[in-house]
Amino acid sequence: MTTLTQDLIQLLSVVPKDQGYFLAQSKPLFGDHIFGGQLLAQSIVSASFTCTLPLHSLHANFISAGLANHPVLFKVENLRDSHSFSTRQVTAIQYGKPIYMVMLSYMNNEMGMEYQIPEPDLIPQFPQLCSKKSNSINRKSNHLFHLNIYPHFYSLFSLYLNQLNTC
Structure with missing residues (x-):
């Protein structure tokens, strides 16, 4: 030790x-x-x-x-x-x-109801965020956040902005 x-x-x-x-x-x-x-x-x-x-x-x-x-x-x-x-x-x-x-x-650990819903398919996974195609698409949505620093937040924020733009 x-x-x-x-x-x-x-x-x-x-x-x-x-x-x-x-x-x-x-x-x-x-x-x-x-x-x-x-x-x-x-x-x-x-x-x-x-x-x-x-x-x-x-x-x-x-x-x-x-x-x-x-x-x-x-x-x-x-x-x-x-x-x-x-x-x-x-x-x-x-x-x-x-x-x-x-x-x-x-x-005590017990079995019970599960309230967690599965993650929606709309949210891109991390490897997709690192690809050049995904970077260029996301950078057009919002140029305020840099992908290398905030990858998960950036993708969720971009999805949110895209949903607002389609309303």
Whole structure:
């Protein structure tokens, strides 16, 4: 294992303390303040000790800046447990004050209705966008966007303009 991987595993390791409390070390990655992704990852690891279902969604709020050279205490609250769903609220605390909160929703993988419709045939695929013929057609539609920088957005925008012109 590389030292970078070892550092990441060590950073994401949390130590269980009391019931629902976990202690994590912090590392100054970008200055004196804790990197938000670090708090998010450590909170997910902390909550994973209390739930066996796969993580489905989350909503995070950064309340105040945390100090990177000081440990963080994570308080995990079990808000709901059922057969298919679980909800946890994790609060990151430094010096007795919350610096971050996240609501984590866990859901059992189940079969259900599929609402996704297939992609329409009108939208050109990426290889078509890169061809010279497609470039010349799309450049006539709108010269504001350069294809090499915004290929997908450019093609969708061109289709939209073409549909407006035919109305």
